[in-house]
Amino acid sequence: MPWRNLPEEIAHHLQDLYDDLRARGATDDEARRAVADELEDATFGARPMADLRGDLRYAFRTLRKHPGFAVVVMLTLALGIGANAAIFSVVNAVVLRPLPYDRDGRLVAVWGNLHKPGLEEIPGSAAEFVDYKTRNRVFDAMAAYDTIGVNLTGSAQPERVPGAVTTASLFSMLGESAALGRTFIAADEQPGRNHVAIISHGLWRRRFAGDPDVVGRTMTVDGTNVEIVGVMRAGFPFPGEEAELWQPLAFGAEDVAEDQRGSHSYTIIGRLKPGVTVSQASAEMKALGEQMGAEHRGTYRSGFSASVRPLHDELVGNVGPALFVLLASVGVVLVIACANVANLLLARAAARQKEMAIRAALGAGRMRIVRQLLTESVLLGLCGGALGLLLAMWGVPGLVALAPASIPRLNEIGVDGRVVVLTSIVSMFTGVLFGLVPALHASKHDVHETLKDGARSTSDSGARGRVRRALVVSEIALSLVLLIAAGLLINSFARVQDVAPGFRADHVLTARLALPASKYTTLEQAQRFAGELFARLAASHSVVAAGAINAVPFSGRGGDRSFFIERRPVAPGEPSPDEQVRFATAGYFAAMQIPILRGREFTDRDVDTAPHVAVVNDAFARKYWPKEDAIGKRVQFQQETTNRYEIIGIAGNVKHRALDVTEKPELYVPIFQPLFEGFRMPAIDLIVRTAGDPASFAPALRETIAALDPDQPISDVRTLDERIGQSLASRRFDMLLLGLFAALALVLAAVGIYGVVAYTVTERTHEIGVRLALGARPRDVLAMLVGQGMRLAVAGAAIGIGLAVTLTRAMSGLLFGVSATDPATFAAITGVLALVALVACYVPARRATGVNPVTALRSE
Amino acid sequence: MQHIKPAMLDRELKKGSAELLILSLVEDQPRHGYDLSKLIEARSGGVLKFRVASLYPLLYRLEKRGWIQGRWIEKAGRRRRRYYRLTPAGEQVLKSQRNTWREFADAINRVAGVEPA
Numbered sequence: 001m002p003w004r005n006l007p008e009e010i011a012h013h014l015q016d017l018y019d020d021l022r023a024r025g026a027t028d029d030e031a032r033r034a035v036a037d038e039l040e041d042a043t044f045g046a047r048p049m050a051d052l053r054g055d056l057r058y059a060f061r062t063l064r065k066h067p068g069f070a071v072v073v074m075l076t077l078a079l080g081i082g083a084n085a086a087i088f089s090v091v092n093a094v095v096l097r098p099l100p101y102d103r104d105g106r107l108v109a110v111w112g113n114l115h116k117p118g119l120e121e122i123p124g125s126a127a128e129f130v131d132y133k134t135r136n137r138v139f140d141a142m143a144a145y146d147t148i149g150v151n152l153t154g155s156a157q158p159e160r161v162p163g164a165v166t167t168a169s170l171f172s173m174l175g176e177s178a179a180l181g182r183t184f185i186a187a188d189e190q191p192g193r194n195h196v197a198i199i200s201h202g203l204w205r206r207r208f209a210g211d212p213d214v215v216g217r218t219m220t221v222d223g224t225n226v227e228i229v230g231v232m233r234a235g236f237p238f239p240g241e242e243a244e245l246w247q248p249l250a251f252g253a254e255d256v257a258e259d260q261r262g263s264h265s266y267t268i269i270g271r272l273k274p275g276v277t278v279s280q281a282s283a284e285m286k287a288l289g290e291q292m293g294a295e296h297r298g299t300y301r302s303g304f305s306a307s308v309r310p311l312h313d314e315l316v317g318n319v320g321p322a323l324f325v326l327l328a329s330v331g332v333v334l335v336i337a338c339a340n341v342a343n344l345l346l347a348r349a350a351a352r353q354k355e356m357a358i359r360a361a362l363g364a365g366r367m368r369i370v371r372q373l374l375t376e377s378v379l380l381g382l383c384g385g386a387l388g389l390l391l392a393m394w395g396v397p398g399l400v401a402l403a404p405a406s407i408p409r410l411n412e413i414g415v416d417g418r419v420v421v422l423t424s425i426v427s428m429f430t431g432v433l434f435g436l437v438p439a440l441h442a443s444k445h446d447v448h449e450t451l452k453d454g455a456r457s458t459s460d461s462g463a464r465g466r467v468r469r470a471l472v473v474s475e476i477a478l479s480l481v482l483l484i485a486a487g488l489l490i491n492s493f494a495r496v497q498d499v500a501p502g503f504r505a506d507h508v509l510t511a512r513l514a515l516p517a518s519k520y521t522t523l524e525q526a527q528r529f530a531g532e533l534f535a536r537l538a539a540s541h542s543v544v545a546a547g548a549i550n551a552v553p554f555s556g557r558g559g560d561r562s563f564f565i566e567r568r569p570v571a572p573g574e575p576s577p578d579e580q581v582r583f584a585t586a587g588y589f590a591a592m593q594i595p596i597l598r599g600r601e602f603t604d605r606d607v608d609t610a611p612h613v614a615v616v617n618d619a620f621a622r623k624y625w626p627k628e629d630a631i632g633k634r635v636q637f638q639q640e641t642t643n644r645y646e647i648i649g650i651a652g653n654v655k656h657r658a659l660d661v662t663e664k665p666e667l668y669v670p671i672f673q674p675l676f677e678g679f680r681m682p683a684i685d686l687i688v689r690t691a692g693d694p695a696s697f698a699p700a701l702r703e704t705i706a707a708l709d710p711d712q713p714i715s716d717v718r719t720l721d722e723r724i725g726q727s728l729a730s731r732r733f734d735m736l737l738l739g740l741f742a743a744l745a746l747v748l749a750a751v752g753i754y755g756v757v758a759y760t761v762t763e764r765t766h767e768i769g770v771r772l773a774l775g776a777r778p779r780d781v782l783a784m785l786v787g788q789g790m791r792l793a794v795a796g797a798a799i800g801i802g803l804a805v806t807l808t809r810a811m812s813g814l815l816f817g818v819s820a821t822d823p824a825t826f827a828a829i830t831g832v833l834a835l836v837a838l839v840a841c842y843v844p845a846r847r848a849t850g851v852n853p854v855t856a857l858r859s860e
Numbered sequence: 861m862q863h864i865k866p867a868m869l870d871r872e873l874k875k876g877s878a879e880l881l882i883l884s885l886v887e888d889q890p891r892h893g894y895d896l897s898k899l900i901e902a903r904s905g906g907v908l909k910f911r912v913a914s915l916y917p918l919l920y921r922l923e924k925r926g927w928i929q930g931r932w933i934e935k936a937g938r939r940r941r942r943y944y945r946l947t948p949a950g951e952q953v954l955k956s957q958r959n960t961w962r963e964f965a966d967a968i969n970r971v972a973g974v975e976p977a
Binding site: 003005006008009010012013014015016017020038039 | 892893894897898911912913916920930932939941942
């Protein structure tokens with residue numbers, strides 16, 4: 001292309017003109033003016049830049065001429081922007097987007113407050129719900145519901161499914177109608193007329209083969225026949241995505257009676273009247289609650305009040321911190337990517353100096369040139385952003401697959417319009433961010449100086465070099481912060497994984513078993529079933545041991561109960577002690593391999609007719625009998641009762657909810673020694689320690705149970721190892737992502753430092769040649785260049801460590817067993833960074849020592 | 861004949877004549893851009909003056925059409941320069957353009973009644 005010759009030819013032309021005029025006796029000033037006149041009405045330089053389209057066309061052409069440069073820049077940006085788009089799409093779906101059933105954010109949860117520690121935010125009772133509903137002035141609708149699990153029997157294989165009992169108002173509050181049939185009506189809430197159910201789309205397809213006439217058919221739920229009145233749309237996610245069946249909540253007279261006012265088992269939600277704010281509703285409900293507290297002093301001994309919280313916060317409240325740490329870290333990755341690209345542009349600016357000078361000479365103002373260069377960088381930013389968006393679309397499904405189930409609304413995550421818009425804005429902004437400094441630098445030229453200098457490209461000016469070095473130093477500092485954050489998470493993860501749970505998790509299969517009250521009406525019936533089941537399991541040669549408990553560790557189940565210690569009366573108005581209480585079968589501790597520190601564990605003889613006994617864990621014993629032996633002491637669950645449980649054993653502490661939580665005091669009671677009259681066996685987790693692979697025992701377990709009762713399903717079938725793994729899922733997720741981003745940052749920083757050293761080598765080839773010719777040893781040259789690069793690394797590391805000390809504190813909630821300023825992590829990570837920086841300096845510096853002095857000098 | 865607007869005619873005329881000028885000047889020896897601009901100005905007595913902004917685009921256009929060819933030439937102690945020489949194709953074009961121009965000028969003269977120079 002002849003156009004390529006334009007800058008040089010015009011430069012020569014102008015120089016010739018100047019020289020001619022001088023030769024003919026013109027003064028320097030006159031000659032310069034004549035040169036300027038020559039350019040005065042030269043419009044062709046400005047014409048292609050006259051408008052944005054021209055700028056764009058020019059930018060495209062420039063980039064097409066340097067495809068390598070363009071590709072490197074776009075890929076760098078695509079990684080940075082793509083990571084941001086991916087994480088933002090998660091934050092957007094999980095945290096920012098309104099709930100699909102609460103678009104205008106008017107739904108709130110109503111919590112009661114008993115003014116006792118740990119009881120400041122509790123669900124409501126039926127009586128409270130009725131009070132709230134009839135007396136408030138801030139809600140236009142209210143609903144109460146409770147999550148349940150039910151056994152489905154009848155035609156197909158027995159199955160246990162999660163669901164909810166709810167007041168009829170729920171569906172209309174959520175703005176949902178049934179896909180088939182209807183949702184609940186007020187008549188369904190009448191006791192005796194509540195044998196109806198709504199099923200989920202999934203259950204309809206699975207159990208009824210999508211029968212369009214399913215409405216009106218009956219199904220057996222927990223042994224009772226109910227009529228199907230409706231099918232919800234696919235994906236109806238309330239109370240949770242897993243809900244498959246809804247039954248009406250029918251409050252009878254006994255449910256709202258005074259003695260049941262204290263049984264707080266329902267989640268209560270309300271929809272604010274239009275125009276009512278959350279704080280107004282909170283104030284109203286607080287006053288109403290206090291009023292109720294005053295009216296029912298017998299139930300609310302320490303007083304009562306109520307509060308409201310938006311349902312959205314309720315659902316996503318606790319995932320925020322980790323997600324925002326991730327969002328901040330991808331932001332940092334993007335900044336590093338920008339610094340890298342800015343560096344590339346600065347290097348290129350040196351090569352384009354001539355072009356800029358000619359532009360300026362042809363009358364383009366400085367802003368004109370800055371605009372042209374910014375058009376180029378914004379174009380690069382947008383191309384990088386488009387690639388990044390593709391990257392995000394491709395990566396988000398992977399991210400979702402990796403995400404722990406504890407993150408709500410996972411199925412809503414995707415690249416939507418908002419993500420695209422934000423990514424575009426970020427891309428443009430990115431273009432300006434990395435383009436502005438180089439553009440300002442490139443446009444700052446003394447036209448005559450540059451033009452006079454002839455064809456050879458001029459060297460990196462002092463100021464530009466300083467900017468380049470500053471950029472690299474900040475890249476290193478930022479990537480060190482990310483690396484340290486990732487290091488701390490990795491360190492925490494390793495430590496959490498090393499925590500002993502207090503039992504042996506390998507070779508154990510667990511499964512949920514809930515005997516329906518309609519069929520197993522008494523404790524004895526359940527006891528016979530369990531006795532037979534354990535006898536059959538014991539006979540199987542693949543079973544090493546078996547037992548059961550109402551809440552196996554790492555199931556997320558379990559609850560506390562208040563109790564009394566014999567001869568330690570609780571003064572009126574004082575709260576009674578309250579701890580985790582579990583109901584276990586004989587052989588539970590053996591099956592779990594929880595050590596019995598003293599005394600014995602439960603046996604088959606610990607039944608109702610035998611003296612009632614209990615096992616406590618070490619934490620419990622130390623808390624209540626710090627200086628005495630707990631064995632032989634007795635506890636009871638009502639103040640006035642003769643039903644006392646004598647402690648006969650002390651078991652080791654076990655981690656119950658997660659490995660990184662300290663063990664709580666636990667009190668174990670034999671499941672067949674009833675706490676009170678009419679006590680039924682609660683739903684239990686079966687624990688089967690197997691000789692071989694525990695997961696492969698699941699079918700045998702199902703068959704064994706089916707042989708005893710073909711209508712009895714099991715659910716939540718998982719090995720203990722799986723359960724522990726799932727409890728680590730969110731930690732693993734955070735660690736993997738932050739690790740990935742930190743690695744990305746490290747690579748970018750390494751490329752940055754490599755770039756600076758490589759550029760220096762190119763710049764100084766001549767000087768290096770001279771040095772070598774004058775007898776410098778290659779080693780000295782190498783040391784000089786590496787030293788120069790490493791000085792930047794050291795400066796960056798120092799700043800990075802300073803930043804990290806301040807910033808990692810923000811993530812101390814995500815750490816375990818290491819402090820946010822753990823010196824070992826800081827040292828190790830800094831070492832890794834130094835090593836990478838050294839390699840990044842060494843590789844280009846090594847090349848310099850290969851410079852042939854003769855060639856280098858001849859090139860001058 | 862197609863109707864031509866005056867402005868267009870003027871532009872075509874100038875462009876045509878400019879091409880003719882360049883081609884004529886490189887006919888007997890290769891010249892560089894500055895040389896060409898000086899020659900045009902000098903030989904026209906200052907009436908015709910090409911500024912860089914129009915000269916080089918014109919040169920590149922002619923080169924692109926294959927009528928002239930530019931080559932960088934370095935001479936000892938001098939800046940290297942790009943010299944343009946006429947190609948065989950350019951010679952043909954020059955010949956035909958000269959004829960056209962002559963016919964055109966004659967026609968104008970005859971109509972306008974200007975005495976032949």
